[in-house]
Amino acid sequence: MSLQADDKSPDAPVAAPRGWLRAAIVAVLAIAFVGSAIGFVGFLSQLRGAEMKPAGKADGIVVLTGGSSRVSDAMELLAAGYGKRLLISGVHPTNAASDISRSLSDNQSLLNCCVDLDRSAVNTRSNAAGTRRWVHERGFKSLIVVTSNYHMPRAIVELSHAMPKIELIPFAVVGDKWRDEPWWTSGATLRLLLSEYAKYVAAEVRVRLANVGLDLAPDLADQPTGSLLSHRPATAQAN
Template sequence: MTWLWMCLLAGGVGTIGSLAFLLRFAEQLRHEGRCERPVHSDVGVVLGAYTNGYEPSPPLAARLRTALALYRQGYVRAIIVSGGQGENETVSEARSMKRFLVLNGVPEQVIYEERMSTNTWENLRHSRSIMRERGFQTAIIITSDYHLPRALAVARMLGIEATGCGAASSRGEFRAAVREVFAHIEYILRRRQAPSWKV
């Protein structure tokens, strides 16, 4: 019985330690994302998140409000909205984002839709193509604070001259922040093993 209790205790300590690690890492990513400071650039690139029809989820709405603020303050003169249509979505994230921005006063002609991507690497690779087509040289990457460090790393890997602006995440995004911890670790490990790996 003593051995069993020792095993259970060790397992409990390990679980608590793992949870504490995840919490610290997630908070560190949030902190890094919020500390990023954008500089005036040609275009803002808003990375997609779930949308319920044309109703952006809270994380996506936060990203869009951040993009609006940057546009209104003159940090960017155009916006790329990047996100495809997931299996549980009825419209593409890009289309939903563009509608939100237009309804909030951004001219339709300065918004460019990227509707093919399904992950961060595709978001930025396809957005880079739009930048090249339109002659945009510099970008501000706009996404949730905990996602921004990895998004900027991918952007720089793709040769995009970019700064970032992290939309403040809420307590309700805890699970998304924890998932980002695993995605960030996987990105680091895969990049070390294979420089051409795509995320």
């Protein structure tokens, strides 16, 4: 009897820690899932379902290219006097200057006088770097930001980090598909939102760490001023 008890006794202390470890892993995963779900709901609450004109005018307007009708909406704001100049950020280097001129022929005079292009931006963070340079060169203090509604939260995070002293006024562009059907009924839209939410969280984490001195990815260096082209309209890269 005593020999059998001795054989079993070493297993008892090992089983308990393994059980606690499994329970701890499950608990952490559950907390992470719930936290992510709550964060996603909070992210969705920031997205506007309808376009609303800016609350006021600003010194300049920047449109972050990549979504349908962003540039045309930004041109309408410029034509209505909401800003003095427009920066189109993220213009693809291979696009011809005539492309956007053809699509916005009604605003040809504005394209020739009051529009600048940034061909250096390849993502939202470099959009912010190029916009910061443009704002400083022009001496602007306020800016209307034009981009798609799902992209706006991340754009504001990046732009406010790059230009903390500049007033940012969002103008969220709402696509036809967003208005025509609920996002949860479209697998493509849901995937887009989940992807954008992950990028938004990553940007928030990086910016918050940078604000407390833990800059794991230093800001992009400003590009030479030659990367900003005046009066040279062209189409854009995706964001």
